[in-house]
Amino acid sequence: MLRLNAKTIFRWSFSLLAMVLLAPPSVPAADIGNCLLCHKYPGLSRIDEDGRLRLLFINEATMNSSVHARVKCEDCHTDIKKIPHDPAKKVDCLTQCHIVEPTSEQKFSHKEVARFLSKSVHGLKDRDQKPKKHPEDLPSCKDCHDNPLYRPLSIFKQKVHPGISKAALGRCRVCHKKDEFIYRFYNHVTTRLHKIRSPKNIAEICARCHDDAQLAARHGLSTKAVYSYGETFHGKAALFLDERVPDCLDCHVNPGRSVHQMLSYKDSNAITNENNKGLICANMDCHPGASPKLAEYRVHPEFDLERNPYQFYAQVFFLGMTGSVLLPIMGLLFLDLLRRMFPNASLRRRK
Amino acid sequence: MKKLLSKLYLLLLMAFTVFMMVVIWDVTLGKLVAEFRHRKLSQQATEMKAGQKEASETTTFKQxxxxxxxxxxxxxxxxxxxxxxxxxxxxxxxxxFKPDKHNYCINCHGDMPHDKVKELRAFGNMHASFIGCQTCHVRLEGSARTGVFKWYDRTTGEIVDSPVEKGTQAGAYNAKIIPFERIDGRLQRVDTPERVAFARDYRKNEKTLTDIQKSKAKKIIHKIVSKKPYLCGDCHRKEGSLLPFKELGYPQERINVIVSTEVVGMIHKYTEFYMPRILHPGESEEK
Structure with a gap:
């Protein structure tokens, strides 16, 4: 029988307190329609008529770590009015949802993003408002975006590391009482203080089109834009998950503008335009005070004799030279070690 | 001893030298070769240029x-x-999901086999992720019917303890349910080693078989399969459920959800209003 002495009561109280304090915050998804009754099952899936896998599973924990955690399922899947429902239609990202933007107190929608995109280099019309060729190649929302996940940051005594700062949460709780609000607000703000994707992930997304040789050829683009970025110092660092190096968007988007407002380098307002690109490297966050000439180096050198003869010959010379010198040296070293291993071995027959 | 250590040291140095040679090749001459090849492929793609998109969109097995x-x-x-x-x-x-290496049905049918009935296909595949095919598609009759069901491990195929624990994500198990039958008084799982071996042998020799031999083999493999599988309502019911949820290790709160009014009501809606053909599978499809 359990004896309730002071020590036991203390232990139980401590355990309960620890459970309450250490338990992860419960942030329920906006599942008012009880969609997760079925969609919480990882196996909920089918192969469609075109042979594509349709995965209908919603991972609640991951969904709750995303920027859309508070959006109700039916706010996006507007055609679903009953359960069981018919196959869902394609979601229109421009649909107005029930989230209210706090400063304008208007219902939220991505219409502004569509407006930006239509005027950008990725828009369906060119600068003369003529329809571009191969509009099916141009990106729509889901070509670049999946559900954006929070990447919270902890800032403590000027040290920044990934994750949530417990010290900061303590300060939030002085005024704010709901943990769900505190976590969401913290995640939202600290995620927006930096990039929602790592430079490597951003490059991978751009590469889906810009490293597609056929797509690039159809639009007269450099065929290996992201591959060539990967050949540079910045690209190598990005590959090793360095978050400090510039990714595609840092150079190709005008300062203070959204990624959806990216302009062609031919546009005189574009930061990548020949007359403006000196400002790219010299910005405060990268190389403050750097000469505009720093931006004159070829960021996307192609291994192509016609386009980049200097880079081509330099690469062939240095790589060829390095390989031709080091490989024979290593070969000789190997033979020397072999001799030391078998000092009396000989290919000739002994007389 | 000293000589042995010295030889070992030399061996390690030789291995390191070879490793370095491979690395140097990769970043120098090998890279040049790769660049030339890549360039050639890019040029070929560029030559295709506009207007040939249709040709490039032909669905290949690779794509x-x-x-x-x-x-x-x-x-x-x-x-x-x-x-x-x-x-x-x-x-x-x-x-x-870890792949189900034991189930012999999925070798031919894949692990998302349900696609005929529009309203049911995703639910069927969802259940197939934690229920062995034979659980629904084999109706054990007479003395063979035992009411015994157990979990088998997806990787090893061995019978394991219930993976359903409180707090586990529903349906995300590394195990599947398989029925047991009684043959000659002996309790055995329906996917006996003989049946598994027969199906695997068929797959192995399929290319060499004649059409008649293939038909015979398929008939034998599917001999135990019932024409009418068990349906949703056979398990999602408060009384007389096909699956003994308690014995399968389901906590009471999970059982309550499985047989809840929400789930049972939804099945009722499906069967009564949206897809009465579920009661007669196959018939409406043929129509």
Whole structure:
């Protein structure tokens, strides 16, 4: 029988307190329609008529770590009015949802993003408002975006590391009482203080089109834009998950503008335009005070004799030279070690 | 001893030298060769240029099947989320099933076999992720019917303890349910080693068999399969459920959900209003 002495009561109280304090915050998804009754099952899936896998599973924990955690399922899947429902239609990202933007107190929608995109280099019309060729190649929302996940940051005594700062949460709780609000607000703000994707992930997304040789050829683009970025110092660092190096968007988007407002380098307002690109490297966050000439180096050198003869010959010379010198040296070293291993071995027959 | 250590040291140095030679080749001359090859492929693609998109969009096996298996890693800082990449899929999956290496049905039918009845296909596949095919598609009759069901491990095929624990994500188990039959007084799982071996032998020798031999083999493999499978309502019911949820290790609160009014009511809606043909599978499809 359990004896309730002071020590036991203390232990139980401590355990309960620890459970309450250490338990992860419960942030329920906006599942008012009880969609997760079925969609919480990882196996909920089918192969469609075109042979594509349709995965209908919603991972609640991951969904709750995303920027859309508070959006109700039916706010996006507007055609679903009953359960069981018919196959869902394609979601229109421009649909107005029930989230209210706090400063304008208007219902939220991505219409502004569509407006930006239509005027950008990725828009369906060119600068003369003529329809571009191969509009099916141009990106729509889901070509670049999946559900954006929070990447919270902890800032403590000027040290920044990934994750949530417990010290900061303590300060939030002085005024704010709901943990769900505190976590969401913290995640939202600290995620927006930096990039929602790592430079490597951003490059991978751009590469889906810009490293597609056929797509690039159809639009007269450099065929290996992201591959060539990967050949540079910045690209190598990005590959090793360095978050400090510039990714595609840092150079190709005008300062203070959204990624959806990216302009062609031919546009005189574009930061990548020949007359403006000196400002790219010299910005405060990268190389403050750097000469505009720093931006004159070829960021996307192609291994192509016609386009980049200097880079081509330099690469062939240095790589060829390095390989031709080091490989024979290593070969000789190997033979020397072999001799030391078998000092009396000989290919000739002994007389 | 000293001589042995010295030889070992030399051997390690030789291995290191070879390793370095491979690395140097990769970053110098090998890289040049790769660049030339890549350039050639790019030029070929460039030559295709505009107007030939239709030709390039021809669905190849590589595009349709193999490229669907790409994976992507999201670097979130505090964790790396690695998952299957599906073009145009918005929601993160963040979950992987281990392949079911024991089930012999999926060798031919795949692990998403349900696609005939529009209203049922995704639910069928969902259940197939934690229920062995024979559980629904084999109706044991007479003395063979035991009412015994157990879990088998997807990887090893061995009977294991129930993976359903309080707090486990529903349906995300590394095990599946398989029925047991009684033959000559002996309790045995329906997917006996003989049946598994027969099906595997068929797959192995399929290319060499004549059409008649194939038909015979298929008939024998499917001999135990019932024309009318068990349906949703056979398990999702408060009384007389086919599956003994308690014995299968389901906590009472999970059982309550499985047989809840929400689930049973939804099945009722399906069967009565949306898809009465579920009661007569196959008939309406043929019509």
């Amino acid at each position: 349709a099947i193999l490229e669907g298996e790409k994976r992507v890693k999201h670097y979130l800082g505090y964790r790396v989320l690695e998952q299957r990449w599906l073009k145009g899929h918005f929601h993160h999956i963040d979950f992987d």
